[in-house]
Amino acid sequence: MPSLLYCEKRPSKLFLAMLSASMVGTMLGGAQVSAQVSTTYKEQQDRQGQVTQYGKPDVTGLWYHINQKQTQLANQELGRLKSAFPQWIVPSDIETALYQLNNPSKPSDVVTNQAASNPGSSKTPSKNKVAKDAPLQKFAQKTSAQRAFISAGEFTQLSTLANNLARYDYHMLLGWTALDKGLLSDAQHHFERAEALYETAVQKKGVVDGKRAIVNARIQSALGNSASNVNLKDSIARESTAQLKSMLLGANGQQVSETLLGEAWKRYDAERYQGAYVLFVLLDNHEGVWLSLRGQGENAKAGAYACEQASSQKFLTRCADFLASEQAEYYNNGQFQRSVDAGLALRDIRRLSPDEQALLGWSASQASTSLTDENAQIARDAFSATLASQRTAGEASNIDIANALIGLENAEGRAALAKKYPSVAHILQQQNAASAWPRKQFILSYNLEDARATTAQTKDAHTVVAGLTTRSRSGDEGLGNFDVFTSYIGVGGMVDSWQWQVALDYQQLYSGKPVTNSWFADGQASDDFAGIAGFEDKGLRAEITYQQTAFNFYANLEYELFDQPVDAELTGQLSATWFLPEVTLATTLFHLPKTDSLLSQAGTFNSEQTERWGYVIADGISVLAAHSFKPQWSVAGTLTWASLSGDGVADNKYLSLRTDVNYNLAPQISTTLDYWRVGPFFSYLGYDENLSGFTYGHGGYFSPNYMLSIGGYSELLTMEAHRWQFKLSTSLGLSRLAEPSDPRFPLLTANDTSNSLSSLNLPYSRSTGLSGNMMFEGQYRLSDEWIVAGYVGKAFAVEYQAFEAGIQIRWRPGKGEGVTSDELMRSSPRLSGFAL
Template sequence: MKDTFKRTALVLALGAITALLVPTQAIGQTKTTYKEKDLGLLPSQQVQPDLTGLWYHINERQVKQANDEFGRLKALYPGWQVPKEVETELNRLNGRLKGTLKPAPVKPLESDEPKRASQERESTLLKASPKVSALEEFAQRTPKARANASEQQVRRLVELSNQLKRTDFYLLMGWTAIDKGMLDIATKQFSLALETAVRDIDKQSAQQGLDSVTGIWLQQALALRDFEALETFLELDNSNYVKDVLIGEAWQQYDAKNYTFSEALFHLVDDDEGKYLALIAQETESSKQDAFALACSINTDVFIRRCADALATRQAQFYDSMRYKQSIEAGEALSQLRRLSLDEQALIGWAAKEIQDTTTATAAFERVLSKTPNDSVIANELVSLNQSDDTTLNRLALKYTEVKRILQERTTRNAWPRKQFWLAYQNDDPRGVLSQTKDGLSAVYGMNTRSRSGGEGLGNFDVLSQYVGIGSGYKNWLWQVSLDYKQFYSGRPQTNDWFGDRQLGSTFSGISGFEDTALRAEAFYQAPDFNFYVNLDYAMFDQPVKAEVTGQISATKFLANTTVAATLFRKAKEDSLLSQTGTFYTDHTQAWGYVIESGVRGLVAHSITDKVSVAGTAQVSRLEGERVANNSSLSVRGDMSYDIASLVSPKLDYWRVGPFLSYTSYDKNLSGFTVGNGGYFSPSQFISIGGYSELLTLEALNWQIKLRSSLAFSRVEQDDDLRFPTGEAFRPQDLDEAFGESSDTGLSGNFMAEGQYRFNDNWIAAGYIGKAFAVEYQAFEAGIQIRWRAGKGDGVTSDELLLSSPRISGFAL
């Protein structure tokens, strides 16, 4: 009876131990109830998790499932303050604390009954054995008493256990060895128990004992932070026990804010979720970079979203720190993960603009504008980026109405002060549209006269012209065709004047004038920042020297504060009958003259401030005529102006005043009227220095006035050139005749007044009158024009003042 009691006591003692430390068979990990937002964002730190599932796994001794559930809850609720009781029982479950929980009752399986009967029979046979008695008596002791046994006694009992080779004794001495800290002996005892165990519960108890030993070693390695040892334990771990313990420890370190150690443990067990959270919690630049790299290396929804969020943050941060290329790269990488927001797409454009990557910026801003077609800021950026690329601007204007509107607005805003009224009208500028219908069919009739008076006789020259013309607009062009009728009057040479091939000895009987017709055509084109003009003349049909086609090509480029203009020209020199049309000898037998001047002129004007500007013009030309010596000329002028309009009257568009300096030079003096001369003013030097004034009243009113004047101190010098430079004198002794050197100094100046007035929608009258003088030279000119145009209008613009035509002014302004 006593032996039976001892046997029963041993079984109960082992049962209590195994019930404490051996988990029952797992049937799956229990999930706590929670809801995750659609966007995958982590729950708020204030939310407390449901611990039902976690407690279930703790109570059922399911170590792996408990650790997995604990890790999942920590990932979902990073701000969760773990209750003390949960922490304590997890530590106990993972072998970090001594003690027991209330054991779960174990009901023997029916299949174990034959084995149990066999063991009881074996026990009956061995009940008298002293070895068995010693171990059974040791098992009857209280846990405290067993723990207080000497190391020598424990080693002796272990030897007995090894001799008896009974599973229950192996387990008894294994747990005792753990209590005594004799871990190597405990490992051997549990290993032998695992080999000899028949029942599943004994196998589980033996494995739990081995895990407990491993747990103690793990705690020692963790205390020393010996990652080499921890890695070795992981490699030898077949039951995932080591991994479960390390995961639990990683979360404990995370809760204790030991984020670096926690991150190292998560890395050791390949727990990406924990590693990411630990890296983020460290709040250093390197850890943030590592967290970003980790998030972008894992192809799961949660980590893809984290990668995207990090890329969005980096895109903005790089832009703020002026690392624009990296900002673009972050934005483009983000676009591979998800659709970019409008702000993120625009940020690519802003960054590309900063590094002058027009292609990338244009593409980014286009994608934004396609979603927000009325965004004037983005549309304006597209226009600014491509301001020198007309092809792209035209494409954008056709695709996006806001770009078209901005282009039109900017065009008209710039066109108005540049006097590009045709361009403003094309772009629907209200001022231009209301002023007049520019592209309507127009008909004009005009008359003008000019009179030049110098020396007596041949020094006087008058021209009276009348013309009719029609014109209109075609696409971007304005055109006009005119028929001219002109009358020329020249002073008659006096006796002893040099004319033709001799010095006249009697009254002149040649022509002193004639009348004839001419044909001319012109076209004008305006674009943003650019003007172009071309005209052709054929005049006169029946003049003494056969007429040639003349004309000019002019172009102007408007820059931000600078205007550059150039003109190629070929035209008759209009100083005298001889230079403009040619004339005959006194006996009408031969003709000479008709001087054609061909060359190039240029202008550069620059605005220093809104009111102050400087300008320079230059002209180089060559002059040729029928039986006239060839000649070359150079002319330059520089001036500076200040606009005083705002100081005088609000009805003035501008009033510019300032100084100027001009210089003109010809290689030869061909101002005479003998064969070889051209009858045009050709000094070796003509220098003027003075001041000028020019004012214009407001545009788009029904009337307008323009006044110009100048006054200068001038000096003229003429060389002693031959009267017959081509050697065609009637008498050979006259070949050496020369003009003689001459010079003169005095005042020169001019005054010109222009105006126009609109009577109604269709009728406008325009005119001009002017006077000029220089030393012994004087000139007068005047003109008037009546213009009819289809359409409507209530004002006039300065581009249609008569002398503003590029044909007369010399530049396409």
């Protein structure tokens, strides 16, 4: 079997031809050649120019030299082809042609020709000497297969004979035979002896080729691919690796390196990537290592290796490609932090593309645990860099990125981003419009061009409004009754998102006369009461409303009843509402008159109209908080505290509390309902002093020591932006109140013996009963410009009843198909108390 392998490397006829050439060189005067084996492999960069299949070289040039009788060139070309293609089997026709070319005189007996061709040479054997080398001559005429199968003893005898004869040709013959038999030490011996005997350059080259063949054989043996092993293995034993490393560092390092490189590329082309990888690593061939890893499907290892060798542009590019792939793969696998790391490493190598920037942002935002951590900042930077290259605000990819960037910023940061990036501004406008509508911020919704708001009605045109209202309070007979009738006309408009309105009021107030013997002013009223029972007067009021994202503001100023008994003051309210993520918070500061009676609202005169007192002003604050704790469920609480004072009226304070829980039934009832909230409530009202009387020092307003109410309520509103809309509010509960026996003249020193009035007190009262109210509001769009609205309500409690109603007509130019609840008459913060 070894001879078969060797025949594939170097056929027997060729060896005979080349051996004969060396023996008859002097006689012919031509070039002499020696048998040679070379396994050098061309560099990787030249491989594409070679034949695509090892073992089948282009022999056109060889045939040309043979046909032109160019013996030396033909032998050199054959040697080159054998060196470049170690596994090539030389065709028999080429062997025959070369033999005839090298032996033109007598192609039969090699040794006889050699002897005849050198009759005068000092190295030409004599007749006796010819007899001595007969065994070698006979051995030379055998085929290479026959020579390879000689016994060890016979080979030893021939080696001894060759040593004694000291002829170049016989040492070369035995050197190649030893190589065929795998006797590398013997082959080394004979080639070194031949090296000492060569005479021509061709002979020297034969020795060099032989010694190179030994090196190649040692390499093949270490690779497990030698002539003694048919099975080709990819793995290399540790000992063999050490041997190859030693050979690379030895005198034949260049040959070893070239041979191993050729073997490595052969394995690579044969898709034996693991074996190629081992050799490329041994040779420190970066290109081969990278390609072999890729061939094995070890893309991650190949990429990491490319990054290790990133000192060259080629590997720098490969490293970048690997990191870009890793960045995407890690993200797709949900390994967001590793995707971030890959993206950052890629950014250190080259500028990220917009898609890579965006992916870095997505990975970092997913890996982030808070808005203040490092990943959050990485995401902000990456998304910002992506948006900086945007073309239009509405591009889908930009919208997604802008949405993510918005989620990483607080309100202040979002505002800054909106100024910088059109897509952020576009999204924020859409988000704000979408959130403004359910919050009943219809002015903001209109300004943000929400289609629902702009279709429903025009908000920024001038408005003319006129209306009538009436309210009636029935309590104790006489002064306990109070009626107010108001007519008004106003104009309004909008400037830079600020909605304004001014109105002129005309009011008629009527209280009735005190009942005979009832306490009034400084004593008990008589039948001939000459004081005022009411009056009519004019007033001015102005208000502004402003709505911004998650914020409402409202303010009003009034100067009512120019000629009322007690000089009027400038009154009004400041109200603000914040729509926070978890809670809606509203607060109002107010400076308003108590409107329970003529005495508390405007003041009055005594029966002789010589003294005036009253006009009670409440200075206080109201706070409301509401929270939706689960779908359709919410809880709310309201607190109001105020200090009261008036002209000739004792000071007082009060505290009001209310809490309720409600559930929205609308989704289960009808799609025409915006909401229908039902639930229980509890309220408390308490004053420091009972100043409900109509004598000096009293203010004529309801001021119990306490009033507790518990019950249920319902509030229903139909859908927004329809042509008509109504709102219905009802409540029913059980109330308990107590009115203490406080002084009838609280400004007098108690029990002053000089004034008998100082010891008089109000009667003590405590009662329990039902209380409730019902309010119906509605509005209807008559046309694009005209809307009519109204309300009617009724309330009752222990010894108390009240009624109120109103109607209004509005004109506003522009188009409109519906109405919104912010323009229901009692939805104004002036009446509701909060900017909601």
